[in-house]
Amino acid sequence: MISVAIMGGILLNIGAYLTMKGLVYRSVSVYILADVCWIFLAYQNNDLIGMGFIILGTVFGIIALYKMYKGHMEKNL
Numbered sequence: 001m002i003s004v005a006i007m008g009g010i011l012l013n014i015g016a017y018l019t020m021k022g023l024v025y026r027s028v029s030v031y032i033l034a035d036v037c038w039i040f041l042a043y044q045n046n047d048l049i050g051m052g053f054i055i056l057g058t059v060f061g062i063i064a065l066y067k068m069y070k071g072h073m074e075k076n077l
Contacts, residue, residue: 004044011031
C-alpha cells in the first residue's frame, strides 16, 4: 500500500517535471495537492506547528495560483 509520504513525494516529482516543461499553472496545482499530503502526515504525527506552517504555505500557494491565473503577478518568470 502506498503511504501518504510516498504519494506526496511522487506529486513533488510530478510538479518539478511540469515546472521543467514550463507548465507552471499545472505544477503549482500539483504542489498544492502534495501539500495536502504533508498536512495529513503532520496531523498523523501530532506536529501541530509543522501543520500550521504547511497550511500557511499552502494558502500562499493558492493565492499565487489565483494571481497567476488572473494575470496580477508583478513579475514574469
